[in-house]
Amino acid sequence: MKFKTRKEGFYQMLTLFFCLFVIGTLIIGFRSDIxxxxxxxxxxxxxxxxxxxxxxxxxxxxxxxxxxFFYRSGFLSGKIAIERIREIVVGKTLWAGNKPAMASKGLIIKYDKYEELYISPYTNEQFVTEILKHKPDIKIVRY
Structure with a gap:
């Protein structure tokens, strides 16, 4: 099953800023001696x-x-065997580390002994329900 990522306004605002900057540079450039x-x-x-x-x-x-479980974000991609996943934290944001995500309050997937991966599927609950079908003994922590 494929899950799209949830996108927050930050990325759209940043893209809009850069587009406006390019347009502004064009206008200023044609009106000055640059x-x-x-x-x-x-x-x-x-x-x-x-x-x-x-x-x-x-x-x-x-x-x-x-x-x-496969993830991809631009040039960052990877896969994790579902049997290696030990815990999923729902509704919390990971600020450092491996983050193929575009929104806050997503899921922190803890696997192996100390590894963590932060993702932000469109709906957290749908993702959790689907992964529990594959391994029902994953510990789910909700915030």
Whole structure:
């Protein structure tokens, strides 16, 4: 089963900011004595940033199949055997570490002895219900 990520306004606002910055740079550049080559370098940099952020937004998802949990967020991807998952913390945010997520108050998946992964599926409860079908003895902690 595939799960889309929940997206908060921060990423949309950041993308909007960079787009407005590129437009503002164009307007100011054409009205002043800034060289066209300088404008193109600035615009190219910001267009690249917006493209990478859009890639991150478009390619963040999670999948459960064949006894594995797969995650992907832009260039970050991996898989965890569901049998290795020992605990899922619901409704808390992990501020450091491995975070293929785009929203707060998601799920912290604890596996092996000390490993943690933070994800933000569109609905936390649907993800928890689906993963418990594969391994019902996972400890669920809710905040």
């Amino acid at each position: 060289f066209l080559s300088d404008i193109l370098v600035i615009m190219g940099s910001f267009v690249l940033i917006v493209a990478l952020m859009s890639l991150l937004v478009a390619y963040t998802y999670y999948r459960i199949e064949n006894g594995f």
